[in-house]
Amino acid sequence: xxxxxxxxxxxxxxxxxxxxxxxxxxxxxxxxxxxxxxxxxxxxxxxxxxxxxxxxxxxxxxxxxxxxxxxxxxxxxxxxxxxxxxxxxxxxxxxxxxxxxxxxxxxxxxxx
Amino acid sequence: xxxxxxxxxxxxxxxxxxxxxxxxxxxxxxxxxxxxxxxxxxxxxxxxxxxxxxxxxxxxxxxxxxxxxxxxxxxxxxxxxxxxxxxxxxxxxxxxxxxxxxxxxxxxxxxxxxxxxxxxxxxxxxxxxxxxxxxxxxxxxxxxxxxxxxxx
Numbered sequence: 001x002x003x004x005x006x007x008x009x010x011x012x013x014x015x016x017x018x019x020x021x022x023x024x025x026x027x028x029x030x031x032x033x034x035x036x037x038x039x040x041x042x043x044x045x046x047x048x049x050x051x052x053x054x055x056x057x058x059x060x061x062x063x064x065x066x067x068x069x070x071x072x073x074x075x076x077x078x079x080x081x082x083x084x085x086x087x088x089x090x091x092x093x094x095x096x097x098x099x100x101x102x103x104x105x106x107x108x109x110x111x112x
Numbered sequence: 113x114x115x116x117x118x119x120x121x122x123x124x125x126x127x128x129x130x131x132x133x134x135x136x137x138x139x140x141x142x143x144x145x146x147x148x149x150x151x152x153x154x155x156x157x158x159x160x161x162x163x164x165x166x167x168x169x170x171x172x173x174x175x176x177x178x179x180x181x182x183x184x185x186x187x188x189x190x191x192x193x194x195x196x197x198x199x200x201x202x203x204x205x206x207x208x209x210x211x212x213x214x215x216x217x218x219x220x221x222x223x224x225x226x227x228x229x230x231x232x233x234x235x236x237x238x239x240x241x242x243x244x245x246x247x248x249x250x251x252x253x254x255x256x257x258x259x260x261x262x263x264x
Binding site for chain 1: 152160
């Protein structure tokens with residue numbers, strides 16, 4: 001798994017590529033937390049390059065959702081791929097997280 | 113690692129550092145599967161089972177064994193996970209908190225639920241002498257049971 005962060009005016013975009021599993025989920029959660037600790041409470045995860053997630057990845061997503069909202073922000077997903085979307089749907093995450101087709105849509109949803 | 117019985121297997125201590133070789137083992141077998149959805153499903157279910165054994169199976173501090181077998185059966189993929197851990201029947205797993213609002217939803221608790229939803233069969237046996245054997249079966253959409261692959 002690889003993570004690249006891009007700071008946009010309205011949100012931090014965390015672009016993830018690779019698998020999010022029991023080996024990589026902690027590093028992903030740390031990358032999200034780093035953004036919030038740095039003051040970016042509006043965070044977008046670009047999931048277009050993620051073909052796999054297990055429940056370990058879901059824990060990282062839920063922890064980040066809670067963290068951002070507790071700080072007055074939000075955590076939104078972009079470009080979720082079909083297999084990952086199925087896991088999110090089965091786990092009830094699509095009813096507590098906002099999903100967008102692409103990063104621009106997710107970033108734009110935060111407004112100016 | 114040894115082959116036999118129509119499959120391939122890896123055996124190691126049930127410690128967090130063993131996730132790396134176990135996942136590499138699973139990835140190697142899933143890589144050659146044409147039905148990518150089935151490969152995704154069995155990889156995910158196998159990860160959940162192994163992660164549970166490693167995280168919860170040996171609570172006394174002394175890690176015991178975990179053995180993972182991958183089989184390409186006719187028309188299906190099968191993964192068997194054996195341990196000498198505390199008895200745990202997946203049927204006893206608590207219901208997943210999938211309808212809880214975000215602010216009260218606990219982090220975690222969906223592993224076994226995902227296992228059941230992702231694969232077609234989940235079998236649990238208590239092993240003679242102690243431990244568990246969990247077998248996961250995922251049917252292949254592109255190769256129904258009882259048929260042979262036709263190469264043209």
